[in-house]
Amino acid sequence: METTNKLKDTNEVLDFLFSEFPNCFKQKEGIKPLKVGIFKDIAERIEGSDKVSKTQVRQALRKYTSNWRYLEAVTKNEFRVDLDGNQAEKVEQEHVEHAEKALAESRAKMAKRKKPQRPNNRDGETKSYKKKPHSRDRQDQKRPKMSSKPAEVKPKRSGKVEPLPAEQVKVNNKVKVKLGQALVNATITEVKNDEVHVELVTGMQVKTKADSLYIQ
Template sequence: MENQPKLNSTKQVIAFLTERFPQCFTAEGEARPLKIGIFQDLVDRVQGEMNLSKTQLRSALRLYTSSSRYLYGIKVGATRVDLDGNTCGLLDKQHVEHASKQLEEAKARMQAQREQQQAKKRKAGEDTAPRRPRKPIRKPAAKGKQPRKVRSKPECPQAERNSSAPREETQTSSSKPVTDTSALQVGQSIKVTAGKSAMDATILEISKDGVRVQLANGLAMIVRAEHLQF
């Protein structure tokens, strides 16, 4: 007895019971309902074999009777068996209902565990997946528009305008205003006043409405006598 190997795990104890009592315990398929009080029968039959203790037998029996295989076998019309496979009466209704409830709870726990494991896998996959750096978002330029260029302003715009503009001759003290158009002649050179300046012109025509002249820039116009000077 002392030299017999010791069974360390509960699953090993169950495997031993299926070999020792094949008409009662099964390793595969639907399990048969066990006799009420079968624990004491086990203690009487196998205590001391394989160095088994009562605690090991109780744990193995609890694990075996809580498995899905065993709970599926607890149904209306099924009969209980003893260690040698002999029938020991039909199942009570309350035992069938209790087993069905345990089976539903076991299914719910298994489903919750599967969902939790899947959530962990998804999270682990997201954590380990390399993240691509985000590229800065650039707004596309409007179609047909070119980048705006800043034009540099001339240093002396006023001076350039003054230098490029044609200079008009200013009125001199020697010029005399025309008081009588009868003294004028066609083709005569004369000055046309505009404000404080005077421009060279040639008389084209003399009429009662005024004197038609042609400026040096080629522009022809009719002016009154008070705007003319010799």
Template sequence: MTDSQLDVQIEETLENGQKLTNNKEIIAYLAEKFPLCFILEGEAKPLKIGLFQDLAEALKDDERVSKTQLRHALRQYTSNWRYLHGCREGAERVDLYGNPVGLLEAEHVAHAAQQLAEAKAKFAEKRKADLAAKKAQQKRQPRRQNNPKVPRKPKMELSAVDFATLSKGSAVKVKVGEQAKKGTVVEVLKDSARVELENGLVMNVNADRLFA
């Protein structure tokens, strides 16, 4: 399933009030319920410490999502690169309704920077490994061999036949398309002859298609 197909599925799930089943659906739902807290595009805002408890309380009667699902979705949201980028010096944490609740502490800024660096390094290693695997697979695949050229049959030498000299049993060549077939005259007619080809086929051939 592509990202666009998944986005459409999430929209339909939210509109139909169905129970949410994965982190992406839950995060989209939280952004719909608390748009000043959860950001889907652009840089995310650092969240209030203990926000999970506020979230669990706010959604305690919501049958579409459980506490366990909320915890998993929140963990994914706060480990996203966008969120870690937003956890920089001078940034303020926000509550569910976007209200500032204090500056991000230096140790939390450093921790977010470390997480971001590790995530990027891990991504780079995976990308490098995937690229190496792809190259190895390409090397293992046998190269396609060009179809060997079929040697052309040498063209048969053709020269005009003297129709007046033809008789039963005369050896002739009959032009068929771009090829010439060998044959034997079985009957001479007024301006054509009946010829039996090497394959046994007997055909009536006009004089202009008969050659010596």
């Protein structure tokens, strides 16, 4: 009896996607933005497969689309591609801006991790090179600074963001999903009990709850 080696590791699932859809998924060179709704297309192609599950594909897509190379591809390519490498829809400007923001945040975190520490003294304490302020400087610091510029009045947003009505929690509906403190444009790809799967503008797959979805 023939046995099937079911994939377990996310990297193995990515290798599966690289081999099954070489014109769409690339490891390093030639990466291009994926067609919106690519998960649904993959699910149809692997229907009945004992080697990989839809959940594993979703996790692999999340890792693939959050990679620096992929985010850079979103900012540099005009069109997306389907599973066969054919040109799909155009990359919208808001998708580019979201990818640029994600890149900047990721690079900032990486730079923070690599930030060198100050050398320690013999007692193991961090040396401080901060110059003590002069007595006159300390008095100046206590005085409140007066600004000659008038206070800037920020314009109020005209559009209201409201929770997505329950009857609109449907596949293919355009929504805004709350990620941390930000609202990101997304498309509903699957509704399963209390869980809602959405695809962000960058192509990343995210699992959330209906009460985290909004409409503008």
